[in-house]
Amino acid sequence: PECVLCHRSDTSLDGCGPMLQVDGVCAHVHCLVSSPRLPAPFPKPLPGTWSPQDLAPATSLTGLLCSLQRCCVCRKKGATVACWQKRCSRRFHLPCSSQRGCISQFFGDYSSFCWEHRPQQSVETLQEGHTTCIICMEVVEDSLSYTTMVCPSCKHAWFHRGCIQGQALRAGLRHFACPHCRDRERFLPEMLHMGIRVP
Numbered sequence: 001p002e003c004v005l006c007h008r009s010d011t012s013l014d015g016c017g018p019m020l021q022v023d024g025v026c027a028h029v030h031c032l033v034s035s036p037r038l039p040a041p042f043p044k045p046l047p048g049t050w051s052p053q054d055l056a057p058a059t060s061l062t063g064l065l066c067s068l069q070r071c072c073v074c075r076k077k078g079a080t081v082a083c084w085q086k087r088c089s090r091r092f093h094l095p096c097s098s099q100r101g102c103i104s105q106f107f108g109d110y111s112s113f114c115w116e117h118r119p120q121q122s123v124e125t126l127q128e129g130h131t132t133c134i135i136c137m138e139v140v141e142d143s144l145s146y147t148t149m150v151c152p153s154c155k156h157a158w159f160h161r162g163c164i165q166g167q168a169l170r171a172g173l174r175h176f177a178c179p180h181c182r183d184r185e186r187f188l189p190e191m192l193h194m195g196i197r198v199p
Contacts, residue, residue: 005031005080006093016094030197031094033110035080072114073100084109085117101146103195119193120144125155134179135163152190154181164191168198 002009003019005027017029071079072090079091081104092102092114101115113119121144133140134157141148149164151157157180159167168176168191176198178187192198 001026003028003031005035005078006095007076007078008093008095028094030104030106031080033106034094034104034112071096073097073102081112083114083117084111085113088114088117090114090116103146105192105195106197107192115146118146118195121149121152121190121194123150123152123155125150127158131158133159133163135159135167149191149194151178151180151183151187153178153183153186156180161196165196168196171198173198 001019001021001024003016003026006016008016008028016031019026019028020032069079069091070077071092073092073096076093079093079096081092081094081097081102083090083102092100092112094104096102097104097112101118102113103118104110104112123144127142131140131142132138136159138160140158140160144150147161149159149161157178159179167179171177173188176188176191177184188198
């Protein structure tokens with residue numbers, strides 16, 4: 001079965017979360033929480049608190065609101081995720097977002113941003129020569145970008161977005177910290193703000 005919001009059937013899609021299904025209607029958990037706010041009486045619950053009773057009305061309302069919107073990445077209809085920047089009209093499917101460098105935050109209001117309005121790391125640091133990702137040991141870009149990030153605390157731990165996302169999924173909220181200095185106080189809020197999903 002495919003998600004009624006992103007129209008993908010793959011349940012292992014990065015960032016989409018598990019697939020929920022009720023009465024033949026299916027949706028990824030994070031496609032639901034990243035979609036536009038649902039009107040009352042369907043407030044957006046936190047991930048993990050969706051019940052089967054929430055799924056059908058939520059997906060039908062969201063699908064109805066967004067069925068004609070085109071994704072700014074793949075150009076197909078059904079884009080349910082909107083950039084939260086005022087006056088930005090870009091919409092995209094959650095699975096398409098990483099292809100263009102869009103960011104979805106998985107906390108608070110579950111805001112999403114296009115590549116032009118996404119948050120940027122403001123850490124002032126310089127690399128010394130060729131720097132490698134502290135997780136995979138492969139070379140990273142020579143400056144901060146969508147795919148290259150740094151610990152805001154020690155400023156020495158550079159990593160790829162995909163590598164730190166994998167670390168977050170394995171560690172979970174209780175144990176996720178900088179792989180170099182083990183800081184959590186600055187590291188965790190920064191990673192959440194930059195769109196890293198920490199279960």
